[in-house]
Amino acid sequence: MNKDRCLLPATDDECRKAWLTLHDTLDIVGGKWKLVLISILRGGKMKFRELAKEAGISPRILSKELKELEANGLVSRTVLDTRPISVEYELTAYSVSLNEVISTMYEWGQMHRQKITGKA
Amino acid sequence: MNKDRCLLPATDDECRKAWLTLHDTLDIVGGKWKLVLISILRGGKMKFRELAKEAGISPRILSKELKELEANGLVSRTVLDTRPISVEYELTAYSVSLNEVISTMYEWGQMHRQKITGKA
DNA sequence: CAGGATCCCAACCGATACTG
DNA sequence: CAGTATCGGTTGGGATCCTG
Numbered sequence: 001m002n003k004d005r006c007l008l009p010a011t012d013d014e015c016r017k018a019w020l021t022l023h024d025t026l027d028i029v030g031g032k033w034k035l036v037l038i039s040i041l042r043g044g045k046m047k048f049r050e051l052a053k054e055a056g057i058s059p060r061i062l063s064k065e066l067k068e069l070e071a072n073g074l075v076s077r078t079v080l081d082t083r084p085i086s087v088e089y090e091l092t093a094y095s096v097s098l099n100e101v102i103s104t105m106y107e108w109g110q111m112h113r114q115k116i117t118g119k120a
Numbered sequence: 121m122n123k124d125r126c127l128l129p130a131t132d133d134e135c136r137k138a139w140l141t142l143h144d145t146l147d148i149v150g151g152k153w154k155l156v157l158i159s160i161l162r163g164g165k166m167k168f169r170e171l172a173k174e175a176g177i178s179p180r181i182l183s184k185e186l187k188e189l190e191a192n193g194l195v196s197r198t199v200l201d202t203r204p205i206s207v208e209y210e211l212t213a214y215s216v217s218l219n220e221v222i223s224t225m226y227e228w229g230q231m232h233r234q235k236i237t238g239k240a
Numbered sequence: 241c242a243g244g245a246t247c248c249c250a251a252c253c254g255a256t257a258c259t260g
Numbered sequence: 261c262a263g264t265a266t267c268g269g270t271t272g273g274g275a276t277c278c279t280g
Binding site for chain 4: 032057058060061084085
Binding site: 168182203 | 264
């Protein structure tokens with residue numbers, strides 16, 4: 001069995017590790033908001049409020065999501081010395097590493113939709 | 121902006137559609153069980169009970185998940201004429217189309233883990 | 241304005257019991 | 261054995277209020 005197509009490595013331990021690795025990706029890409037936020041931030045840096053409004057997300061969740069994105073190095077947080085204070089969020093250069101993941105998923109989704117909805 | 125790296129097409133409508141397409145993929149790949157089940161079924165066809173035990177999943181959820189996988193053409197369901205009845209589940213040929221998605225995600229996860237955990 | 245605290249509701253999932 | 265029905269616990273998100 002080819003390792004690229006295999007989700008069932010030889011040992012249980014390997015299997016668990018493979019699953020965890022996949023899970024890392026899912027935590028970022030699979031959540032309800034992360035991809036939405038990333039997609040919005042592709043349009044440029046944004047303040048907390050703007051982001052909340054644009055995404056239609058409550059501040060509590062937005063704050064949590066942004067923290068996770070920041071912890072994963074995908075988003076940078078910059079406190080501006082304004083009065084009152086404001087904070088800008090921006091995609092990092094590293095975030096483009098996700099592009100391949102996203103586009104692969106997008107392409108499969110497109111292909112799949114054709115297959116399911118009676119194709120063309 | 122290159123369309124491959126763009127999740128923000130020109131119009132809101134296009135954007136919504138792109139998101140739905142991505143969502144189709146997430147529904148399958150992002151759930152708690154789908155990938156687990158697919159991975160187990162990579163080992164060959166399996167009966168309902170076996171699958172439940174192997175995955176550690178309750179019958180109610182298993183049934184639901186399998187229905188969704190079947191509806192998406194990823195798994196086939198075969199009723200065997202035994203007494204009592206038994207049902208075999210098996211990956212379809214189509215299911216291999218997911219391999220690229222999965223391996224891309226896996227590879228990103230691996231790369232990312234290095235980046236986050238202070239790399240090697 | 242940022243974002244934490246609180247309260248509430250909805251979705252989800254597991255365990256178990258039950259039917260065909 | 262396959263799969264559904266019921267119930268109870270847990271998680272996650274929305275709304276709102278509040279403080280720095």
